[in-house]
Amino acid sequence: MKTAVSENQKISIQEKPQPTLQEYGGKGAIVKVLGCGLCGSDIVKFLHDGAPKVLGHEVVGKIVDINNGLFSKFKKGDKVVLGHHVPCMKCDYCRNQNYSMCRQFKKTNIFPGGFSEYIYVSPLHLQHTVFKTPDNLDDMEISFMEPLACCVRAVERAEVQKGTTSLVIGLGSIGLLMGQAVKAFEGDVIGCDLIEERVAIANNLNFDVAMKFENNDTTAAKIKEMTCSIGADIVFMTAGADQSLDFALKAVRDGGTILVFSSVKNDTAGYTNNEIYYRELKILGSYSPAPKDLETAYNLLTKKKIIVKYLSTAYPFEDIGRAIEDTIANKTLKAYIKVEKD
């Protein structure tokens, strides 16, 4: 089968043996990948982790072989969308809802990775993180289940609710999902980005306000103006820019929450101890979703509460290198790799 192998900032399609159930003890499923979204975390791994690997985890595919007992929810031929990590739901981390810190969560995965013609999916995945694709969305749309679930978790951790105003820094595909997730949880949302076209997309979606980012002081002052001189209750940092933390500190209200949702290149932005102390700020990270977040995201997508139709561009499998380049160069909001040929 064909597999896209990433190594030392290069990606190439290579021939590898197709996974079989026998290799994995006979249980689970083999899924033929139809398509897979390219995630920001794939780009980070592509750029900064030189070891050979198969990226991709936002998978839509078709079950071509399955052995999961008589009462399995799935059968051969089912079209599915899936999440790639499964928490144990029993350990201390899981009991404290830090599912992505669970040791089992980190160990579980799909093999070899979504940018591959076939993957192995374990019985644990089949039980907790695999869903049949709905009839009312196309493959590319439902592939947003996992990234949206990441946003749902962030919105819940930040306690978005009616009456709160959130600021989303960065209107890439994740920022645009985050803003819509805030609205789905009945909060108000302001978005900002350096790129005019992305601001326009946010305004066409259901953001209350989206504006072009000018600089930390000017844009923070505008946000204060919009929030009775107080500042945003919650700031979601999705941009991955080194200056974001300084901007977030300027735009958040005293006693507000900053939710860190991306890595940065230069991890020395630091945090200002005294500012957090005297202003009673909450700083939270949110990393990866649990099965219940996947389910919430699946429902929001199928009920069309979140619109993803124009957020992604499809690339043929052999053009995966170009998809990565375009994403890095901000030429595309998000790429979806069509692994199966039409």
Ligand SMILES: [Zn+2]
């Ligand atoms: Zn992802």
Ligand SMILES: [Zn+2]
């Ligand atoms: Zn656990």
